[in-house]
Amino acid sequence: MELPPLLRRAVDRALNGMALDELVTTAAALSQRYREERSEGKAYVASTQDALAYLAVRLPATYAAVRASFAAIAEACPDFMPKTALDVGAGPGTALCAAVECWPTLAKALLVEVSPIFRAFGEQLAAEMQQPKMTWRTCDVAVDEISDEPRDLVTLAYVLNELAVVDRQRLLERLWRLTADTLLIVEPGTPAGWQRILAARRQLIEAGGHVIAPCPHANACPLEPPDWCHFARRVARSRVHRRAKGADVPWEDEKFSYVAVSRKPATITGARVIARPRKASGRVTLKLCRPDGSAGAQLFSRRDGELFKRASRSDWGSSL
Numbered sequence: 616m617e618l619p620p621l622l623r624r625a626v627d628r629a630l631n632g633m634a635l636d637e638l639v640t641t642a643a644a645l646s647q648r649y650r651e652e653r654s655e656g657k658a659y660v661a662s663t664q665d666a667l668a669y670l671a672v673r674l675p676a677t678y679a680a681v682r683a684s685f686a687a688i689a690e691a692c693p694d695f696m697p698k699t700a701l702d703v704g705a706g707p708g709t710a711l712c713a714a715v716e717c718w719p720t721l722a723k724a725l726l727v728e729v730s731p732i733f734r735a736f737g738e739q740l741a742a743e744m745q746q747p748k749m750t751w752r753t754c755d756v757a758v759d760e761i762s763d764e765p766r767d768l769v770t771l772a773y774v775l776n777e778l779a780v781v782d783r784q785r786l787l788e789r790l791w792r793l794t795a796d797t798l799l800i801v802e803p804g805t806p807a808g809w810q811r812i813l814a815a816r817r818q819l820i821e822a823g824g825h826v827i828a829p830c831p832h833a834n835a836c837p838l839e840p841p842d843w844c845h846f847a848r849r850v851a852r853s854r855v856h857r858r859a860k861g862a863d864v865p866w867e868d869e870k871f872s873y874v875a876v877s878r879k880p881a882t883i884t885g886a887r888v889i890a891r892p893r894k895a896s897g898r899v900t901l902k903l904c905r906p907d908g909s910a911g912a913q914l915f916s917r918r919d920g921e922l923f924k925r926a927s928r929s930d931w932g933s934s935l
C-alpha cells in the first residue's frame with residue numbers, strides 16, 4: 616500500500632531539511648521503543664526529531680493498518696457513510712487521512728492529541744491536503760474532557776499501549792459514549808497488542824456494541840496463545856523511509872490487530888481469513904474464523920467450484 620500522493624508529498628516536505636544521520640539514529644531508537652512496547656503511560660515521541668522520525672518510518676505503516684481496517688468496516692457496513700469523526704491520540708492525523716480516503720462523505724472532524732509537537736505536524740500536513748473541517752484539541756485523554764458531542768466514526772489507533780492500564784477501560788467507556796455509530800481500535804499486531812484488543816472487544820460487547828470486523832461473531836475469541844489474531848499489510852517504503860531504516864527492500868509488512876464495534880449489527884455472512892493463504896496448484900488452504908465462533912484451517916480444491924475461485928482470490932484479512 617502506498618500513501619496517497621498528497622500525504623506522501625506533505626510528509627516529504629516536512630522531512631526536508633532533517634539531516635539523514637540524525638533521522639537514522641532517531642528512527643532506530645523510535646522503532647526499538649515501539650518493538651519493545653514498553654511505554655505504558657509514557658510518550659514514545661518526545662521531541663520534534665522523534666515526530667519527524669515517526670512521519671518517516673511509522674506513519675506509512677499505521678496509515679496502511681488503519682486504512683485496511685476501514686476497508687473491512689466499509690465492506691461489513693456498505694451503508695455506513697460517516698459525516699463526523701473523532702480521532703483520539705491522533706498523532707499527525709494519520710487516521711483522519713485514511714478515513715477521508717475511505718469515506719469522502721466526512722465533513723467535520725475533531726482530533727485530540729496530547730503532544731503539541733505532533734499536533735503542529737498534523738496541522739501542517741492537513742493544511743497541505745484537502746482535509747474536511749478539522750478542529751484540534753490538545754489534551755491528555757486520561758484525565759481531560761474529550762468532547763460532549765457524539766460522532767459517527769471514532770478512532771483510537773496505536774494509542775492504548777501508551778496509556779496506563781488503569782486508564783484504558785475508562786477511556787473506552789467514554790469513547791463508546793461518544794460513538795454515534797462505529798468505534799475502531801487498532802493496535803500493533805503483537806500478542807500483547809491482541810490482548811489489549813481482546814479486552815476492549817469484551818468491554819464493548821458488554822456495553823451493548825456489535826462487533827462488525829474482523830470477527831464474524833460475538834462469541835469468545837477461539838484463538839489460544841501462543842496463537843493470536845493479527846493481520847498484515849505490505850507497505851511501500853519511500854526513498855527517505857528506506858534510508859532512515861538503512862533498508863534495501865522497498866517494502867515492509869506491518870502487522871496489526873483491530874476491532875470495529877458498531878451501535879448497529881452488520882449483516883455478517885462470511886468467515887474471516889486470519890492468516891496468509893497457503894496456495895498450491897489446484898488447492899488453497901485458508902485459516903478461517905467462522906460465524907459459528909470456531910476457527911481452523913480449511914482446504915479448498917477445484918472440486919469446490921465457485922467457492923474455490925473465491926478462496927483463491929482471498930487474502931489475509933479478507934472475508935469469504
Ligand SMILES: C[S@@+](CC[C@H](N)C(=O)[O-])C[C@H]1O[C@@H](n2cnc3c(N)ncnc32)[C@H](O)[C@@H]1O
Pocket residue numbers: 658660673674677678681703704705706707708709710727728729730733754755756757771772773774777778
Ligand atoms: C503511536 S502514536 C499513534 C498516532 C496515530 N493515531 C497513528 O495511528 O499514526 C500514539 C499517539 O497517542 C498520543 N497519546 C498518547 N497518550 C495520550 C494521552 N493520554 N492523551 C492524548 N494523546 C495521547 C501520542 O502523543 C501519540 O500521538
